[in-house]
Amino acid sequence: MLILVTLLAAQLPCLIANVVRGGPGLGTIQPSQGDYFQATKGGGHGDYHLIVLAPSSVQEMADFVFDGFRLAEKYRNPVMILSDGALGQMMEKVILPEEGSLPKTTPAWATTGKKKEREHNVITSLFIQPEEMEQVNLRLQEKYKAIQSEVRYEEIQTEDAEILLVAFGLSSRICQKTVDLAREKGIKVGLLRPITVYPYPYARLNELASQVEFMLTVEMNAGQMVEDVRLAVEGKVPVHFIGRMGGMILSPEDILHKLESVHESHNAVNV
Amino acid sequence: MNEKLYLEDEENLGTQVDESYDQVYCRPSTLTDVPFHYCPGCGHSVVHKVLMEVIDELGIQEETIGVAPVGCSVFAYQYMNIDMQEAAHGRASAVATGVKRVLPDKYVFSYQGDGDLAAIGTAETIHTVNRGENILMLFINNGIYGMTGGQMAPTSLIGQVTSTSPYGREAAQVGNPIKIADMLCLLPGAYYVTRQIVHNPNGVRKLKKALIKSFEYQKQKKGTCFIEVVSNCPSGWKMTPVETIKYIEEQMLPMYPVGDLKVPQN
Ligand SMILES: Cc1ncc(C[n+]2csc(CCOP(=O)(O)OP(=O)(O)O)c2C)c(N)n1
Ligand code: SF4
Ligand SMILES: [Mg+2]
Numbered sequence: 001m002l003i004l005v006t007l008l009a010a011q012l013p014c015l016i017a018n019v020v021r022g023g024p025g026l027g028t029i030q031p032s033q034g035d036y037f038q039a040t041k042g043g044g045h046g047d048y049h050l051i052v053l054a055p056s057s058v059q060e061m062a063d064f065v066f067d068g069f070r071l072a073e074k075y076r077n078p079v080m081i082l083s084d085g086a087l088g089q090m091m092e093k094v095i096l097p098e099e100g101s102l103p104k105t106t107p108a109w110a111t112t113g114k115k116k117e118r119e120h121n122v123i124t125s126l127f128i129q130p131e132e133m134e135q136v137n138l139r140l141q142e143k144y145k146a147i148q149s150e151v152r153y154e155e156i157q158t159e160d161a162e163i164l165l166v167a168f169g170l171s172s173r174i175c176q177k178t179v180d181l182a183r184e185k186g187i188k189v190g191l192l193r194p195i196t197v198y199p200y201p202y203a204r205l206n207e208l209a210s211q212v213e214f215m216l217t218v219e220m221n222a223g224q225m226v227e228d229v230r231l232a233v234e235g236k237v238p239v240h241f242i243g244r245m246g247g248m249i250l251s252p253e254d255i256l257h258k259l260e261s262v263h264e265s266h267n268a269v270n271v
Numbered sequence: 272m273n274e275k276l277y278l279e280d281e282e283n284l285g286t287q288v289d290e291s292y293d294q295v296y297c298r299p300s301t302l303t304d305v306p307f308h309y310c311p312g313c314g315h316s317v318v319h320k321v322l323m324e325v326i327d328e329l330g331i332q333e334e335t336i337g338v339a340p341v342g343c344s345v346f347a348y349q350y351m352n353i354d355m356q357e358a359a360h361g362r363a364s365a366v367a368t369g370v371k372r373v374l375p376d377k378y379v380f381s382y383q384g385d386g387d388l389a390a391i392g393t394a395e396t397i398h399t400v401n402r403g404e405n406i407l408m409l410f411i412n413n414g415i416y417g418m419t420g421g422q423m424a425p426t427s428l429i430g431q432v433t434s435t436s437p438y439g440r441e442a443a444q445v446g447n448p449i450k451i452a453d454m455l456c457l458l459p460g461a462y463y464v465t466r467q468i469v470h471n472p473n474g475v476r477k478l479k480k481a482l483i484k485s486f487e488y489q490k491q492k493k494g495t496c497f498i499e500v501v502s503n504c505p506s507g508w509k510m511t512p513v514e515t516i517k518y519i520e521e522q523m524l525p526m527y528p529v530g531d532l533k534v535p536q537n
Contacts, residue, residue, distance in 0.1 A: 006359045111354035111370065113333045113377050122348045124339075124357035
């Protein structure tokens with residue numbers, strides 16, 4: 001984390017792949033989404049954000065390497081691919097991006113040897129005067145504002161949805177099956193999958209809050225992204241949560257049961 | 272200025288030096304105009320000056336990239352007018368590795384204190400040398416954590432009083448002073464390892480030679496060159512600069528003797 005924030009403060013573009021396993025500690029080697037807070041909210045010191053991409057397929061694991069480097073270079077900010085131990089070991093058909101599709105340019109700020117025409121380039125994360133450190137922070141905050149335009153998400157059967165599942169990464173793959181199972185039973189369920197978890201699709205979730213009866217957040221952790229969903233809906237609809245921890249994976253049926261029991265309890269209240 | 276210039280010992284030698292010189296001594300142009308923040312008498316200032324003088328003389332200002340440490344010399348990049356990066360504590364040789372791998376034809380050096388290189392950065396130090404990275408590692412051994420208030424370093428001497436060894440360093444409790452330069456000699460990646468001083472003119476001249484050699488070896492892509500400078504810390508040692516010279520000579524040098532530790536084998 002020290003190194004991460006050093007890179008960030010020095011505004012060095014880089015891509016970090018976090019293939020999350022069950023923790024805390026040495027933990028397990030099975031898949032988890034327990035690092036959501038660490039990836040999106042910090043963990044290092046100072047006010048900062050990474051750009052965080054959450055793939056849900058092996059194809060995206062490959063694509064996001066390229067997208068990640070492009071974003072990192074564009075914003076001079078570290079980018080993280082937030083994956084998990086299952087996606088990291090899964091086998092799926094992949095079409096690899098074309099070789100050479102990333103531009104090879106040397107930015108003007110790089111330390112390539114001082115030229116006569118310019119001042120020496122210095123890459124540092126040290127700003128010992130608080131006035132200067134504050135200015136650096138203000139510039140970072142401007143950057144994070146600009147990064148909001150990079151928000152990406154995927155919607156599955158949300159057009160007529162009365163209930164919305166919200167899940168990222170592997171959990172969203174499992175939720176797709178739940179959507180099908182629920183629809184077979186006549187329950188109109190949709191799914192919103194954040195592709196970027198920083199920046200986060202707050203605005204779209206807020207819109208959907210006016211449409212659905214409730215939301216159910218599905219994660220492989222104790223409930224981390226659910227806080228962002230609650231922030232997004234601003235109390236307009238109830239936001240429920242189901243998750244498992246320590247490397248355990250929910251089944252589509254587990255999620256369906258939870259969904260049905262919440263659905264019933266809502267109806268019971270409404271009667 | 273076109274005065275006649277004479278050698279220091281003019282009377283004895285009676286020698287007049289080349290009149291075409293306008294100046295025999297000046298601040299190396301590769302040093303910026305920023306005044307050093309170092310305490311009076313601190314070895315860091317001298318090492319900075321000698322290093323920049325060598326870069327000037329070799330004409331490699333545009334070809335050299337330096338990596339500064341965390342420690343009193345964290346701001347080395349304010350003084351050295353070359354492209355520089357500031358690494359996290361202990362990581363200078365890892366950052367230098369990255370720079371050199373991307374720009375293999377440039378000269379790259381790391382500059383670190385003993386807390387940085389021989390405590391928190393021990394792993395990076397050993398593995399950089401073990402890989403034989405084509406860089407120069409400069410190691411300023413003042414036997415103390417200067418920047419943070421004079422705490423005991425791995426290189427502090429037995430019996431040395433520091434803010435974290437107020438009764439003197441005891442081997443039974445915290446181990447013996449670590450001779451990291453000697454250890455590094457065992458690694459095949461180490462091409463040239465030497466220990467120098469900067470508290471007298473002869474030492475400065477020899478350090479200069481060692482620096483010139485190291486850049487030459489780097490050009491020839493020979494492997495890692497490692498220069499330890501046994502230096503001082505008047506503030507941390509709680510001594511006047513003059514007292515530190517005596518301490519270096521009587522206490523430090525018996526433990527860390529000056530001279531080449533590993534020289535190229537032909
Ligand atoms: C990760 C981390 N740990 C600790 C520190 C605090 N710190 C700053 S300088 C320093 C020691 C410097 O000692 P040395 O490398 O011997 O350099 P000197 O000041 O003596 O030249 C320490 C521990 C830090 N900045 N970062
Ligand atoms: S604290 Fe010690 S090492 Fe640091 S500048 Fe002062 S004398 Fe030099
Ligand atoms: Mg020191």
